[in-house]
Amino acid sequence: MALIIDGKALSRKVRARIGEEVKELNAVQERAPGLAVIQLGEDPASTIYVNSKIKACTEAGIESFGYILKSDTSEEELLTLIAELNSDPRVDGILCQLPLPDQINEEKIILAIDPDKDVDGFHPFNVGLLSMGKQEALVACTPLGCIEMLKEYKIPLRGKKAVVIGRSNIVGKPMAYLLLRENCTVTITHSHTPVAELPELCRQADILVVAIGKPGFITPEYTNPDQVIIDVGINRTREGKIIGDVDFESVAPIVHAITPVPGGVGPMTIAMLLKNTVTSYRRRVAD
Secondary structure (H helix, E strand, O other): OOOOOOOOHHHHHHHHHHHHHHHHHHHHHHOEEEEEEEOOOOOOOHHHHHHHHEEEEEEEOOOOEEEEEEOOHHHHHHHHHHHHHOOOOOOOOOEEEOOOOOOHHHHHHHHOOOOOHHHOOOOHHHHHHHHOOOOOOOOOHHHHHHHHHHHOOOOOOOOEEEEOOOOOOOOOOHHHHHHHHHOOEEEEEEOOOOOOHHHHHHHOOOEEEEEOOOOOOOOOHHHHOOOEEEEOOOOOOOOOOOEEOOOOOHHOOOOOOOOOOOOOHOOOOOOOOOOOHHHHHHHHHHH
């Protein structure tokens, strides 16, 4: 049976570490780190996610500023709020919960956030820094959490073959850049990769990162016994069960290590949001 990479337990460890760091910073600084979270509408799933972020902030000693706006909020109103938060000295990070309503251009909102407060790591400035291999980039939280898990479990990265399935701006592309930064040899596959070639490409991987949104897509023919699998997928079955993009039951007995769903990557995403907020705070109080 594979080593189970426990993101839930690791997240608690990382968040406790961040809490201690914030406590030490608060002893010498005039204010705590601050995170502004914006949500448009009251979608139940988004509300649960936003509340979990605010709770995590509170537990770590980070001040949170919540803005729950109506779903019909105009783009101009949202841009005005972001401009205010950009200039607010109490705010070190700004997170606008996606997806946004149809009347709002997501790209315009991402561009409006100060790159120094872009704790989601979505702004082109931070994406550019990451693509250049710069350590000062604020990195998208989910792929950053994946790298953190690999390092915490002391899984070798240098020189390893990594395959990333999916090329989204939120996970796939930044994941590939992070793996390159760790000196992996990286292959990205996507919807236009010939299906017949995919199993063989995946079998060659030392590290396989799956982020395609297809439940149970990865089965044993995609794997090898020395492989480490990071399953980023979150899918809900008709019965309401949460499962990943990997068929865990058939794959876990074969590979070296694997993340479960739930309890794998998800908890680490929130932990990395706190980490990015504290990173931004440190830079701002040092200026």
